[in-house]
Amino acid sequence: MLSERERERYKRQMMLFGDEGQELLKKAHIFIAGAGGLGSPVSLYLAVAGIGTITIVDMDDVDQTNLNRQILHYDRDIGKKKTVSAEEKLTAINPDIRVNAIEARIDETSAARLIGNADGIVDAMDNYPTRYLLNDIAIRKKIPLFHGAIRGFYGQATTIIPGTTPCLKCIFPKAPPKEVFPVVGATPGVIGTVQATEVLKYFLKSGDLLTNRLFIWDGLAGRAEEIRTERSPCCPACGTVIPEKGGKKK
Amino acid sequence: MTVRVRFFARFRELLGTDIPAELETGSTLLSLVRSIAEKKEEGYTAIFDEHGNFHEFVIVMRNGKRVEHEDAAAVRISDGDEIAVFPPVAGG
Numbered sequence: 001m002l003s004e005r006e007r008e009r010y011k012r013q014m015m016l017f018g019d020e021g022q023e024l025l026k027k028a029h030i031f032i033a034g035a036g037g038l039g040s041p042v043s044l045y046l047a048v049a050g051i052g053t054i055t056i057v058d059m060d061d062v063d064q065t066n067l068n069r070q071i072l073h074y075d076r077d078i079g080k081k082k083t084v085s086a087e088e089k090l091t092a093i094n095p096d097i098r099v100n101a102i103e104a105r106i107d108e109t110s111a112a113r114l115i116g117n118a119d120g121i122v123d124a125m126d127n128y129p130t131r132y133l134l135n136d137i138a139i140r141k142k143i144p145l146f147h148g149a150i151r152g153f154y155g156q157a158t159t160i161i162p163g164t165t166p167c168l169k170c171i172f173p174k175a176p177p178k179e180v181f182p183v184v185g186a187t188p189g190v191i192g193t194v195q196a197t198e199v200l201k202y203f204l205k206s207g208d209l210l211t212n213r214l215f216i217w218d219g220l221a222g223r224a225e226e227i228r229t230e231r232s233p234c235c236p237a238c239g240t241v242i243p244e245k246g247g248k249k250k
Numbered sequence: 251m252t253v254r255v256r257f258f259a260r261f262r263e264l265l266g267t268d269i270p271a272e273l274e275t276g277s278t279l280l281s282l283v284r285s286i287a288e289k290k291e292e293g294y295t296a297i298f299d300e301h302g303n304f305h306e307f308v309i310v311m312r313n314g315k316r317v318e319h320e321d322a323a324a325v326r327i328s329d330g331d332e333i334a335v336f337p338p339v340a341g342g
Contacts, residue, residue, distance in 0.1 A: 038342045126342035149339040154259045156339050172338040174307040181341035188342070216258060227258075227334060228314045 002026065006096050010050050021204050022050060028203045029053040031115045033106055033134055034124035035082040036060075037183060038148050040072040041192030042122050042199075047090045047097055049200055054090060055100040057114055058082040069185030106130050111137050120202060122195055123147045123168075128175030132237070135160070135168040139238050146198050148191040151181045153219030155191035158229065159198045159210045162238065166229045169237035171214060190217050251275065251329035255286055258336035264293035273327055279312060280304075280322040283335055297335065309336050 002022060007014070010022050028051050032043050035058035043056050062073040062080050070082075077085040087101035104110055106125075111133050115121060120143050125131050131147070138145035138160060145160040147168055160167055194215060201207040214227040233239055255269045269286055284302065287294040299305055303319065310317045311334040317325055327333075 034342055036342055124342050126340065128338065128340060149341060151259060151339045151341045152263070154262075154339060156259075172307070172309065174338075176307040176338050176340050179340070183341055218258075218262070225258075227311065227336075230316065232316075 003096070006050065009094070009096065013049065017204050017206065021206075024203050024205075025050045025200070026052040028120075029055065029118045030120050030122060030199055031118035032056040032122045032124055033130070034058055034126065035070075035072055035086040035101070036066065036124065036126060037069040037150065037185070037188035038192045038195065039086075039122075039124035040070050041189050042124055042148075042196045043072065043086060043090055044093060045193055045196035046199060047094045047099070049196070050094065050097060051199070051203070053098045053100070053118075055102065055114070055116070055118060056083065056086050056090070057102045057104055057106055058086070059103060059105045069183055069188055071185065071189075106133065108133060112140070115141065118143065120144045120146065120199060122199060123149075124192070124195070126181075127178065128172070131168055132175070135237055138162055139167060144202055146195045146202075148188075148195040150183055150187045150191050152183060153187055155187050155217045155219075157191050157194045157198070157210060157215045157217075158213065159202070161209070161211055165211045166231045167235060167238040170232040170235045171229050173232070173235075184219075187217070187219055190219065251327070253282065253327055253329070253331040253333060255283065255333045255335065258334065259339050260337055261293065261296060261335055264296055265290055277327050278323055279310065279317060279325040279327060279333065282327055282333065283310070283322075296337075307338060309338070310334070 014022050030051050032039050035056050060082050062077040062082055064078055072089050073085045081103050083101035083103045087099050090099045115137055121134050121138050123131055123134055139162040142162050148157045214229050216225045251273050253271050257265050257267045287297050
């Protein structure tokens, strides 16, 4: 049940989806992998929207070079754990939600346990090896993966529904080389809010998700484009779950 | 014949995009992309390795369908084709 305070807080969005929608958001548990450039806008907008439980995981400390884009963290937070800073901000912006901020490395031994019984995973990582791990666990747990990535003025996003849409490895089978990527904060602002919108639509069961298509934002050109994506039948990550004719599994 | 080549992300920064190309009949996908990328060395090395093959992470699509790298040298381009070449964007 929503409290009076929650009804007031969410009044303007409940005009869109009513008590029923707000209750769906309140029941939802989202896992956000990373409290950096993408994790900042994703977590802030999901917090103010009233997603009932937000688990956010990061292993780093706040560094001065983060502050051009990682808007969860302030100058006064330099040297603090990102998770401490994130929990403080998210709880302050909405005390009516549960925030689990966990300082941990997301790796093969920890990922499934950290994600636990979350209803969806937001990819706010900065590297493909960890993204592939999140992809594997989304497939195994049959929960959506909301992918986003950025570089410079350029970003991309897609929503992966295991068993239905291409997975991350179908779309990007090989990781690009590692680099220290250039970025202006507004770019993860655009892509992170696209991801947050996808999460809300998924839980509200409304609108058209960014499934089977890669949303591409070119900030320099001021243009958004789309690339159609397809499942790869021989995908090493999800190929074995493609239903054969007649609905049988391989 | 005329085709359109679209680069994305870093490749776009280096080579531009929506490049119309006039081709001779029988040109392959690989030779088309090479011929455009060759105009800027940094763009070429971002897409191709020292043997002139696509870097393994590069995504190549023809009319919305992915083309496997090993097929790119055999795929003949047709008039009106739209080719997309892009890297996975990695930052967060």
